[in-house]
Amino acid sequence: MGSAGDLILQQLINGISLGSIYALIALGYTMVYGIIQLINFAHGDVMMVGAYIGWFCTTVLKFSFLPALIVAMFLSAVLGVIIERIAYKPLRNATRLAALITAIGMSFFLEYGGMLIVTPQTRTFPSVFPQTVYTFGNVAFKYGDIVIVITTVILMLLLQFIVKYTKTGKAMRAVSYDKDAANLMGINVNNTISATFALGSALAAAAGVLIGVYFNTIDPLMGIMPGLKAFIAAVLGGIGIIPGAMLGGLAMGLIESIVSGIGYSTWRDAAAFIILIVVLLIKPNGLLGKNIREKV
Amino acid sequence: MLTLNNINVYYGAIHALKGISFEVNKGEIVTLIGSNGAGKSTCLKTISGLLRPKEGTLSFKGNDLTAVSAPEIVSRGISQVPEGRRIFANMLVSENLDLGAYLRKDKAGIKEDMEKVFSLFPRLKERRRQLAGTLSGGEQQMLAMGRALMSKPELLLLDEPSMGLAPILVKQIFSIIQEINSLGTTILLVEQNARMALSIANRAYVLETGKIVLSGDSKELMESEEIRKAYLGG
Numbered sequence: 001m002g003s004a005g006d007l008i009l010q011q012l013i014n015g016i017s018l019g020s021i022y023a024l025i026a027l028g029y030t031m032v033y034g035i036i037q038l039i040n041f042a043h044g045d046v047m048m049v050g051a052y053i054g055w056f057c058t059t060v061l062k063f064s065f066l067p068a069l070i071v072a073m074f075l076s077a078v079l080g081v082i083i084e085r086i087a088y089k090p091l092r093n094a095t096r097l098a099a100l101i102t103a104i105g106m107s108f109f110l111e112y113g114g115m116l117i118v119t120p121q122t123r124t125f126p127s128v129f130p131q132t133v134y135t136f137g138n139v140a141f142k143y144g145d146i147v148i149v150i151t152t153v154i155l156m157l158l159l160q161f162i163v164k165y166t167k168t169g170k171a172m173r174a175v176s177y178d179k180d181a182a183n184l185m186g187i188n189v190n191n192t193i194s195a196t197f198a199l200g201s202a203l204a205a206a207a208g209v210l211i212g213v214y215f216n217t218i219d220p221l222m223g224i225m226p227g228l229k230a231f232i233a234a235v236l237g238g239i240g241i242i243p244g245a246m247l248g249g250l251a252m253g254l255i256e257s258i259v260s261g262i263g264y265s266t267w268r269d270a271a272a273f274i275i276l277i278v279v280l281l282i283k284p285n286g287l288l289g290k291n292i293r294e295k296v
Numbered sequence: 297m298l299t300l301n302n303i304n305v306y307y308g309a310i311h312a313l314k315g316i317s318f319e320v321n322k323g324e325i326v327t328l329i330g331s332n333g334a335g336k337s338t339c340l341k342t343i344s345g346l347l348r349p350k351e352g353t354l355s356f357k358g359n360d361l362t363a364v365s366a367p368e369i370v371s372r373g374i375s376q377v378p379e380g381r382r383i384f385a386n387m388l389v390s391e392n393l394d395l396g397a398y399l400r401k402d403k404a405g406i407k408e409d410m411e412k413v414f415s416l417f418p419r420l421k422e423r424r425r426q427l428a429g430t431l432s433g434g435e436q437q438m439l440a441m442g443r444a445l446m447s448k449p450e451l452l453l454l455d456e457p458s459m460g461l462a463p464i465l466v467k468q469i470f471s472i473i474q475e476i477n478s479l480g481t482t483i484l485l486v487e488q489n490a491r492m493a494l495s496i497a498n499r500a501y502v503l504e505t506g507k508i509v510l511s512g513d514s515k516e517l518m519e520s521e522e523i524r525k526a527y528l529g530g
Contacts, residue, residue, distance in 0.1 A: 167398065174384050174395050180346055181382035186370035186399035186447060 011261035019253020020152035025230030028200025034240035044227015045110035050205025080201025114220035238286025303352035330503035375449035385429030396446025490527035
């Protein structure tokens with residue numbers, strides 16, 4: 001029992017770390033989808049930009065982790081708002097397909113524009129944390145695991161607070177439910193959509209910095225796979241539902257580490273896409289998705 | 297207070313309002329009646345800034361509203377209770393009311409108005425911690441009205457408040473409309489239920505396919521042969 005139990009525990013720890021990162025990215029997908037029904041395929045690439053800003057802050061400017069994280073989140077939030085204003089806002093009343101294709105275009109723009117600026121070469125993220133490994137029996141977790149989980153929990157609590165209790169958060173929920181009615185309350189719909197992009201992009205940037213810190217390397221195409229998986233996580237949890245993205249992200253991380261842990265690591269990515277197919281077939285609204293019936 | 301002058305509104309190629317002119321004076325209850333598709337809701341949406349007139353002018357308290365955005369119109373003192381209530385079903389009753397006061401910053405005043413809304417609609421107070429989507433139709437109408445009042449409007453636009461409600465609830469809602477008016481809010485009421493609307497309004501305009509075909513004192517209109525035949529069922 002001992003070694004098998006340890007193995008499972010070890011994979012759980014890895015899964016939670018990875019899942020936290022997916023969850024942070026998934027939140028941005030789900031929030032943007034919730035408010036303008038767009039799958040923002042450039043979201044993973046915003047995460048990449050965040051990772052590069054974090055890299056720049058820690059390597060060139062010699063910032064420590066927290067200031068680098070905050071700068072990356074802030075600048076990526078601005079980037080998210082600019083992307084929305086330039087690329088998506090003019091298509092607000094166009095078909096959803098047009099906006100979706102634009103999102104894919106924006107994704108390529110960031111990936112290859114990024115390559116042009118920072119070169120396609122992989123960069124090493126400096127080790128901003130002590131490389132301490134804590135061991136309990138045969139189970140090991142790194143200092144980075146703890147930082148990832150704590151950062152994610154704090155950011156999620158913060159997000160919950162913003163969405164539930166602040167004026168902007170209430171406006172975001174109102175706009176996502178009914179734009180015209182929100183307008184009649186005096187809510188500026190465009191600014192509220194911008195705020196949503198800002199929040200989602202900031203969370204993605206945090207995920208980017210955490211990926212850099214955790215895996216030590218970053219490159220301009222690093223946003224593609226985590227981006228897709230976070231998208232699956234958002235669908236798994238129920239797209240448009242914030243707690244669903246958190247749950248879906250964690251579930252994805254855990255499933256991936258378990259698949260790797262039992263010796264099928266080459267099947268890891270396939271597992272993610274199988275989940276997507278199964279969810280779409282069996283429960284297209286996602287785990288937490290439900291059709292709220294309205295009385296009329 | 298509110299003046300519409302030769303307003304023309306189109307939905308694409310459809311000419312929905314064909315040169316509408318009317319006015320609402322301070323303290324009045326004015327009603328727009330007419331059958332389905334006559335342009336009543338279009339008219340309200342144009343006033344609240346959700347639709348833009350292609351021609352014509354719209355002014356409120358002497359200021360032009362023609363190019364003013366919907367949120368800005370709320371801050372000028374006009375609030376609309378939309379057709380079908382359009383409450384935020386995924387949010388709490390209290391959050392719906394908070395959103396009504398979205399543009400206000402006077403915390404004390406907001407709290408006071410919340411109490412006023414609760415005294416007009418005691419049911420909302422009981423249910424303030426419930427999701428708005430779980431309310432009955434009548435309660436949702438009350439919430440939509442309460443929410444609109446939270447912006448402290450000088451002019452309240454009501455779009456079909458009787459829609460889908462049992463007669464006893466309609467009576468209750470209409471007596472609350474009168475009460476809101478007596479507390480100093482001017483009211484522009486759009487209704488298909490012409491009898492109820494005329495019974496509480498001071499003046500009325502009758503819309504038919506985008507045009508005003510009749511107007512006048514509600515009591516006189518109620519007596520008029522044409523109105524009786526077309527809208528009051530003989």
